[in-house]
Amino acid sequence: MKFATKAIHAGQEPDPTTGAIMTPIYQTSTYVQSAPGKHKGYEYSRTHNPTRKALEQNLAALEDGKHGLCFSSGMAAEDCIIKLLSPGDEVISTNDLYGGSYRLFTKIFANYGIKFHFIPMANASDVAKLVNKNTKLIWVETPTNPMLNIIDIKAVAEVAKKNNVLLGVDNTFASPYLQNPLNLGADIVVHSVTKYLGGHSDVVMGAIVCNDDKLAERLAFIQNSCGGIPSPHDCFLVLRGTKTLHIRMDRHCENGIKVAEYLKTHPKVNKIYWPGFPTHPNHDVAKKQMRGFGGMMSFTLKEDKLEAAHKVLSKFKIFSLAESLGGVESLCGHPASMTHASIPKEEREKTGVVDSLIRLSVGIEDADDLIADLKQALE
Ligand SMILES: *Cc1c(COP(=O)(O)O)cnc(C)c1O
Numbered sequence: 001m002k003f004a005t006k007a008i009h010a011g012q013e014p015d016p017t018t019g020a021i022m023t024p025i026y027q028t029s030t031y032v033q034s035a036p037g038k039h040k041g042y043e044y045s046r047t048h049n050p051t052r053k054a055l056e057q058n059l060a061a062l063e064d065g066k067h068g069l070c071f072s073s074g075m076a077a078e079d080c081i082i083k084l085l086s087p088g089d090e091v092i093s094t095n096d097l098y099g100g101s102y103r104l105f106t107k108i109f110a111n112y113g114i115k116f117h118f119i120p121m122a123n124a125s126d127v128a129k130l131v132n133k134n135t136k137l138i139w140v141e142t143p144t145n146p147m148l149n150i151i152d153i154k155a156v157a158e159v160a161k162k163n164n165v166l167l168g169v170d171n172t173f174a175s176p177y178l179q180n181p182l183n184l185g186a187d188i189v190v191h192s193v194t195k196y197l198g199g200h201s202d203v204v205m206g207a208i209v210c211n212d213d214k215l216a217e218r219l220a221f222i223q224n225s226c227g228g229i230p231s232p233h234d235c236f237l238v239l240r241g242t243k244t245l246h247i248r249m250d251r252h253c254e255n256g257i258k259v260a261e262y263l264k265t266h267p268k269v270n271k272i273y274w275p276g277f278p279t280h281p282n283h284d285v286a287k288k289q290m291r292g293f294g295g296m297m298s299f300t301l302k303e304d305k306l307e308a309a310h311k312v313l314s315k316f317k318i319f320s321l322a323e324s325l326g327g328v329e330s331l332c333g334h335p336a337s338m339t340h341a342s343i344p345k346e347e348r349e350k351t352g353v354v355d356s357l358i359r360l361s362v363g364i365e366d367a368d369d370l371i372a373d374l375k376q377a378l379e
Pocket residue numbers: 073074075076098100101141145170172173191192193194195204205206
């Protein structure tokens with residue numbers, strides 16, 4: 001089955017009791033047993049719920065994976081993955097990382113004796129140098145936030161395989177429509193479903209997809225033991241979201257190209273970070289491992305000042321100033337004073353997060369209106 005068909009049908013059969021074409025919201029905590037231990041596969045909704053199961057199967061299909069698990073947030077999904085590890089284990093992670101992941105690793109799990117290394121991964125050989133006998137997990141995010149750095153998943157997967165280390169990939173920015181890490185050799189894919197998969201800025205959710213049966217069993221055990229599961233109602237909303245993922249992503253990509261090309265011509269814009277430009281670092285890798293370049297980009301102003309960026313951001317009429325991304329509506333953000341405000345100026349500027357850096361999540365509105373909005377705000 002091809003992507004668009006899976007998006008609409010995978011995991012979903014008409015309801016056996018009524019024929020309802022949409023998977024019902026099974027808003028129930030428990031299930032009646034006909035005799036002790038005799039049930040229909042469902043005992044308690046932390047462990048299994050039919051609405052969640054439909055979504056888990058749907059997301060697994062979209063990532064070309066065997067097993068899917070859904071969580072109450074992207075962070076809860078990541079929490080589950082790190083709980084595969086034990087004190088003394090080491091993780092090698094992308095350095096330009098989602099702030100919440102960095103916080104989870106350094107402020108929570110470092111206290112439990114797990115050691116994290118943060119390195120640029122533009123060259124997979126740099127990852128290989130750090131692997132030792134304690135390394136249990138390599139953590140890749142690509143494209144990264146907010147600099148849109150591209151990491152070669154296949155090359156890192158070869159390092160992971162050679163050393164018998166798990167490779168986890170945060171695929172939130174690309175979505176399964178543009179990139180499938182499992183097919184490139186990753187062991188685990190994680191999503192903030194909140195973003196493109198949900199797609200409508202009305203749900204916070206996370207998901208894991210993997211192929212290995214034993215690994216899936218361990219992850220499901222942690223999911224059930226720790227309990228960070230989503231509600232059946234939220235699962236229903238995301239099932240509605242994934243039905244249009246392919247057409248939304250096509251439009252995000254189309255609008256992304258138009259907005260990036262427009263910014264390139266603007267006299268007040270300095271640098272643009274968007275993997276679709278041939279000059280973008282690792283553009284060739286992006287072209288190889290992604291089916292499109294998506295709607296995420298960042299740019300800087302020639303006048304590299306906080307006030308200059310704030311002025312532009314306050315003038316937008318269609319782009320809304322907000323954290324998050326991947327919804328149908330266009331958003332803009334200012335990493336230096338929002339997501340990366342807690343990082344000292346010298347530190348953040350090392351990775352490119354300068355004062356005038358503006359991040360865009362290009363939505364699926366009319367591209368002409370988005371460009372007109374950018375034009376008036378930059379003027
Ligand atoms: C938002 C995000 C997360 C965290 O997901 P939540 O659903 O907000 O918990 C993780 N990784 C990336 C890349 C994200 O953008």
